Amino acid sequence: MDQESASTKRDVIVLGLRRKILSRELDRGERLRQDQVADWFNASITPVREALRILEAEGLVTSEAHRGVRVAGVDVDRLKSLFVTRKLTETFAIARATTRISRHELRQAERLLEALDEASADGDSLGRNTRNEEFHFFFYDRCGMPALRDDIAARWRAFPWDLTLDSPERLDQVHAEHQSIVDAVRDVDPDRAARRLGDHITNGFLRLAESTTGHAVSDPFDFDTD
Structure with missing residues (x-):
């Protein structure tokens, strides 16, 4: 996958996960497994990781060592x-x-x-x-x-x-x-x-x-x- 198509896939995943969270399809605190997210969007792990980093910067997901990535709670x-x-x-x-x-x-x-x-x-x-x-x-x-x-x-x-x-x-x-x-x-x-x-x-x-x-x-x- 070239750099441009990887970026496009990343953006699709960002928009899709944001929509799942804001539509309440994903609950606050719910764990997000990278392989499962990749299956949802027919993507490789690399754009999934990049998308999750963007969503973490936005405050929609959180990541912790040994606990993985979760939909963020409300601080x-x-x-x-x-x-x-x-x-x-x-x-x-x-x-x-x-x-x-x-x-x-x-x-x-x-x-x-x-x-x-x-x-x-x-x-x-x-x-x-x-x-x-x-x-x-x-x-x-x-x-x-x-x-x-x-x-x-x-x-x-x-x-x-x-x-x-x-x-x-x-x-x-x-x-x-x-x-x-x-x-x-x-x-x-x-x-x-x-x-x-x-x-x-x-x-x-x-x-x-x-x-x-x-x-x-x-x-x-x-x-x-x-």
Whole structure:
């Protein structure tokens, strides 16, 4: 296998394993045997190892001596760090994007929001996560700073979307939060768009952290919180 085709196979495995994790086909903490992964993707061990190293850098898998590779659990301290950096960078990006998006373009965001609602109503977790990402990155793609967009994407991939709550109550709240973001952008109000997105990211983090730890978690943006 030449270098280019090996890299292509590696990327296919990365995308495939990421999809299996985020669709809950693979459980958190589940062991990943390299030979089994190779069978799944009709690949040799070399691109599998390379793919697992990429996913480990993203925080989706972990490796330990004598224990092999496993789907990563959720480390609360890392989750807090991801939340803080996501909120800082994503709110800045949407504020910049707000003055760059035309009303015509905004119709695309509204269509993405409709597709997200349909996936949520169908109970399609993977589809919901995919449409959710497309909705958010509609704005980040238009912030005028490609490197910032890529930085946001790296943190987005490390976030445990497979564990986000999908209760009807939370889905209704998410819809309202998303709509408030669209409304702020339509009004060309960068500060309000950033606040609405910040509130949305905070609410999602607090619910996820509570479900992960079994108790309420304070907002890390509270300076009195450790």
